[in-house]
Amino acid sequence: MGESAAGECLALEGAELTLYRRPWPEVDTAGLLAELVEATPWRQETITLFGKTHLQPRLLSWCGDANASYRYSGKTYQPEPWTPLLDDLRGRLERLTGASFNSVLLNYYRDHRDSMGLHADDEPELGPQPTIASLSLGEERKLIFRPRAKGEAGKLDIPLPDGSVLVMAGQTQTNWKHGIRKLNRPCGPRLNLTFRQII
Numbered sequence: 478m479g480e481s482a483a484g485e486c487l488a489l490e491g492a493e494l495t496l497y498r499r500p501w502p503e504v505d506t507a508g509l510l511a512e513l514v515e516a517t518p519w520r521q522e523t524i525t526l527f528g529k530t531h532l533q534p535r536l537l538s539w540c541g542d543a544n545a546s547y548r549y550s551g552k553t554y555q556p557e558p559w560t561p562l563l564d565d566l567r568g569r570l571e572r573l574t575g576a577s578f579n580s581v582l583l584n585y586y587r588d589h590r591d592s593m594g595l596h597a598d599d600e601p602e603l604g605p606q607p608t609i610a611s612l613s614l615g616e617e618r619k620l621i622f623r624p625r626a627k628g629e630a631g632k633l634d635i636p637l638p639d640g641s642v643l644v645m646a647g648q649t650q651t652n653w654k655h656g657i658r659k660l661n662r663p664c665g666p667r668l669n670l671t672f673r674q675i676i
């Protein structure tokens with residue numbers, strides 16, 4: 478595990494992962510979490526599994542430039558406009574990573590029962606090697622990485638502390654799926670913001 482002022486490179490073959498544990502020590506993360514939970518127009522999407530429709534186990538919101546529409550499970554979503562707060566966070570993440578972002582997906586895990594299934598962020602509009610910067614607020618949950626190819630070995634579980642930023646780049650989405658498991662024990666809320674560039 479290489480460490481530098483720029484962040485920790487996490488070792489995972491065929492992936493490019495950098496973790497910044499607390500890039501902005503002065504930021505009041507609890508206040509930020511509360512403000513975002515309050516101000517965001519949350520939606521709860523449905524998923525259909527084996528012909529049965531369920532509510533997804535988390536709330537989400539999609540925000541970005543007007544032309545950054547997003548297709549997901551066969552539907553196209555128009556982004557909410559940037560708020561000053563989200564635009565400020567976008568600027569911070571752009572300066573931290575050197576990448577550009579025109580949209581952000583907010584995921585709100587209300588408690589231990591909320592989760593996200595294993596997936597890769599490989600939608601065509603993200604391009605072949607997307608750089609995705611993921612800011613976590615609130616309860617520490619583990620982001621689990623599992624190989625996309627059947628029979629491949631290897632895995633990594635990354636605890637994402639309050640105020641941390643994980644950057645996924647290079648071939649990460651090509652080779653790995655990631656997700657958040659539900660927990661057996663109660664826990665507090667967690668908010669995750671993944672900043673992306675829609676092409």
Ligand SMILES: O=C(O)CCC(=O)C(=O)O
Pocket residue numbers: 582584593598611620637655656657669671
């Ligand atoms: O909550 C997380 O840390 C993961 C979010 C994620 O994978 C996504 O928004 O695509």
Ligand SMILES: [Fe+2]
Pocket residue numbers: 596597598655
């Ligand atoms: Fe993802």
